[in-house]
Amino acid sequence: KQEVTQIPAALSVPEGENLVLNCSFTDSAIYNLQWFRQDPGKGLTSLLLIQSSQREQTSGRLNASLDKSSGRSTLYIAASQPGDSATYLCAVYSGYSTLTFGKGTMLLVSP
Amino acid sequence: SQTIHQWPATLVQPVGSPLSLECTVEGTSNPNLYWYRQAAGRGLQLLFYSVGIGQISSEVPQNLSASRPQDRQFILSSKKLLLSDSGFYLCAWSVDRGGDTQYFGPGTRLTVL
Numbered sequence: 001k002q003e004v005t006q007i008p009a010a011l012s013v014p015e016g017e018n019l020v021l022n023c024s025f026t027d028s029a030i031y032n033l034q035w036f037r038q039d040p041g042k043g044l045t046s047l048l049l050i051q052s053s054q055r056e057q058t059s060g061r062l063n064a065s066l067d068k069s070s071g072r073s074t075l076y077i078a079a080s081q082p083g084d085s086a087t088y089l090c091a092v093y094s095g096y097s098t099l100t101f102g103k104g105t106m107l108l109v110s111p
Numbered sequence: 112s113q114t115i116h117q118w119p120a121t122l123v124q125p126v127g128s129p130l131s132l133e134c135t136v137e138g139t140s141n142p143n144l145y146w147y148r149q150a151a152g153r154g155l156q157l158l159f160y161s162v163g164i165g166q167i168s169s170e171v172p173q174n175l176s177a178s179r180p181q182d183r184q185f186i187l188s189s190k191k192l193l194l195s196d197s198g199f200y201l202c203a204w205s206v207d208r209g210g211d212t213q214y215f216g217p218g219t220r221l222t223v224l
Contacts, residue, residue: 004154034212043117043201043215044155089155098170099213101155 002027002094006102013080014110021075021105023090028071035064035075036089038104044089048075080109113138117202117216124223130175130189132219134202137183142204144185145213146177150198161185197223 003026013019023033032051036044048057048064050073056065063076077084087106091099114137124130136142146158157170159177167177174193178186185202202216 036215041199041218041220043217044203046212046214049212091155098157098160099155103152103154 002030002092002100004090004092004100004102006088006090006105008105009103010106010108012108012110015080015082017080017109018076018078019080019107021077021088021090021107023073023075023102025071025073025092025100027094028068030068030092030094032093033064033066033073034091034093034099035062035073036091038087038089040086047088077107080107082109082111085109113204113214115202115204115214115216117200117219119219120217121220122222124192124221126194126223127191130187130192130196130221132187132200132202132221134185134187134216135183136204139183139204139206141182142206144179145203145205146185146187147201147203148198149201149218155201159187192223194223197221 007022034049035047050066061078066073087104089104091101145160147155161179200219203213205211205213
């Protein structure tokens with residue numbers, strides 16, 4: 001059974017810092033990995049999707065990497081802003097139409 | 112463009128009462144549809160998914176059921192709610208069953224008292 005772990009559970013940084021969120025998964029036989037953002041009381045917004053054949057994806061100040069063999073992914077956020085404050089969720093797709101989610105990292109960026 | 116709607120946004124129900132949550136998708140045909148639950152302190156848990164009208168797959172045994180009466184409509188139901196059914200319910204859709212991006216609705220906050 002696939003399990004996804006996200007570290008840290010919570011992170012507080014001052015505005016302008018670069019930061020890294022970590023995601024690990026137990027079964028390396030994945031098709032892809034996605035990073036989502038969730039604002040309090042809201043649904044999820046897809047940020048980046050990395051196919052299993054890819055090593056990284058970039059969108060603006062976000063960069064996600066994938067090391068399938070070691071079961072790890074990182075989400076790098078450059079020059080953080082207060083508007084980046086949210087919970088970031090990592091999810092892996094292992095087949096059969098199901099995504100397995102981590103519990104998320106709650107990020108607070110202070111002005 | 113595609114949009115996904117969920118209602119109601121918030122619901123407070125007594126234990127033992129029935130439940131019906133609705134999700135509709137606009138701007139696409141034959142989407143894959145999903146129901147997730149997010150409980151406090153836990154990750155998102157997939158409850159049901161559907162690849163077509165009348166085709167429902169359940170991921171976990173529970174007090175809930177799902178139906179897909181129309182191509183872009185997905186309904187989550189219960190005959191008698193339990194306290195443990197409280198949570199944030201999210202509907203999502205995707206184009207392709209094979210790991211395509213899933214797009215989530217705004218969610219329904221259910222509190223069972």
